[in-house]
Amino acid sequence: MPPILRKLLLWPLHLIAGLAGWLLALVIVFEEWGWEPLQRVLARIGRWPGLRWIEGAVRSLPPWGAVLVFALPSLMLLPIKLLALWTIGQGHVLLGMLIIVAAKLVGTAVLARLFTLTQPALLQLRWFAWLYGHWTRIKAVLLARVRASWPWRVGRVLKRQWRQRWQAWRAR
Template sequence: MRQRLKHALEVVLVPIAAAIVFLEQTLIRYLNVMMEAVARWPPVARTEAFLMRLPPWAAVLAFAGPSIFILPVKLSAVWFVAHRHFVLAFAAVALGKVLATAIVARLYRILRPNLLSLEWFAWADRKFFQWRDWAYGFVRSLPAWRRMTELIERIRAQLAALVSGPSAR
């Protein structure tokens, strides 16, 4: 019975966990590239230089700021739902989440040295990454994850062969 429950949970949870891990890693990678390009714009570069000089508690406020700026996007989603524009509501939430993730990830990179000087932040940062690494390790150790990874690699290889096939001739 216990083995069946474990297998059933793997079948249900592994695809969800895989999607979350894949989306998180992919989104963060491409958003970091995008934000690095944006950071080369002189006004943004000056703003980042200013933020790096903030004292730790001001850095906490700057780090929390995007949560406030995303509020209008969330309110627009509520307005869209109230007017039965569900696709627009979903798009507003998705766009808001992507922008907030990009901004928060960039702020984290910029402000992290200042934030780590706060003992409670350093503790929370360490605990969060320990938990994340444990969760990733657990999901990646599941047989269903390994099977899914192998399947994805086979599909990638087939797609690469398909794309390179006509040009190789």
Template sequence: MRKHYRFRRWLFAPLVYLAAIFLLIEEWLWATGARAMQVLAQFPPLHALEARIQHLPPYWALAVFVLPAVLLFPVKLLALLAIARGHAFSGIGVIVAAKLGGAAAVARLYTLTRPTLLSLPWFARWHGRFIATRDRWIARLQGTRAWRRIKRLSNSLGRTRRAWWRRLRSGASSRGRHNSRPARVLRRFAALWRARR
């Protein structure tokens, strides 16, 4: 029995790691998209559009909420077609851009339309079940060794990226704008030009 359990755990381990990576990417896309759309929403035309979306009737709000998925579906199909025809880089780029844009749009639209959509009894019922099921599966995934390893790796990469960015910014500020190489080349060129005159 123990051997069977070990074999099953070994067999499903790659899927658990894949699920952990997928969940981290989804969390990052959702959070980044929500922040990006919150910044964009400060522009007056988008602010006015969001105010109109918040006051839509329930079924119009539902149509607006599913709109990004409907619009991006043919784009993803065309990207897969491009990959099949040998344009792998372009196809993958389009899929990544569609995923980023779609996550940003869905995150913001979910925030805007959720109060209205929850006024629909059937939506509120299925939404509650979906959230409960999702939270239960995420809790199970976060209790695995795979999740802990992937999370540690993600945190380590995040710290490395932030340290690199701090060093890059501090190096740029210590050199100063006028001590950069292009500025030095321009000053030298200007000095030579003045000497010729």
């Protein structure tokens, strides 16, 4: 097959792969943005007397118990997401979207905290350690690509300018 014909046939696949990569990168950036701050909030809440005991129990789970506890929030959020879709179907689009956003934030916070608590147990499972290693490498490559992009660099400049203006306004 001539190279030009091959390029012509493969360009849609390259386009789809590129778009999928950017979509995945945006999801990762959202998770990265929310993961640490939300996890810190739940860590503060976890210091409350009754919750401290629960966190200790979660930390001491065996590997398969950690898998079950880590998967539980995703299963618990499914009915809430279905409720949001039903709400949107009833014509309450804004309310449905707010429910989805709230579920995403709460779900991310809970998963981040549970992952922090169960990570040592989860990494004892060979398949999880393998998946986690591959995921962190893929995530690093995608984040490097996003951080090198023009929109990311412009966003960082705008964020820095906004922060400087905010600090100047507060200083007055």
